[in-house]
Amino acid sequence: ADEDREGDLLLPGGHRIPVSELVEQASRAGGPGGQHVNTSSTRVTLRWNLRETCGLRPEARARALERLAKRLTRDGELVVHAASHRSRHRNRQDARERLRSLVEAAGRDDQR
Secondary structure: OOEOOOOOEEOHHHOEEOHHHEEEEEEOOOOOOOOOOOOOOOEEEEEEEOOOOOOOOHHHHHHHHHHOHHHEOOOOEEEEEEOOOOOHHHHHHHHHHHHHHHHHHHHOOOOO
């Protein structure tokens, strides 16, 4: 599994994204209308401060900061949105998986 019991996102090499560092916001998804559209907040925005994380060793964090620089906010946050599912739970899973994939890809050594 890619999560442990506490909900941390596990990464290769013993790194992890602590669930305590993830900031989740739910909002109403945009898109085409319908009778019940936008009545529930199913879109999930996940923020994780890469610059201040305790989950990566310094060299891994430095590499991720460099490789994800274009995606980071001014404060060093990596922000992922997910709105493709009707349920907030599925969007949360989707957002967490996308965040994990981004950080995992940035941490690979084979990007030379």
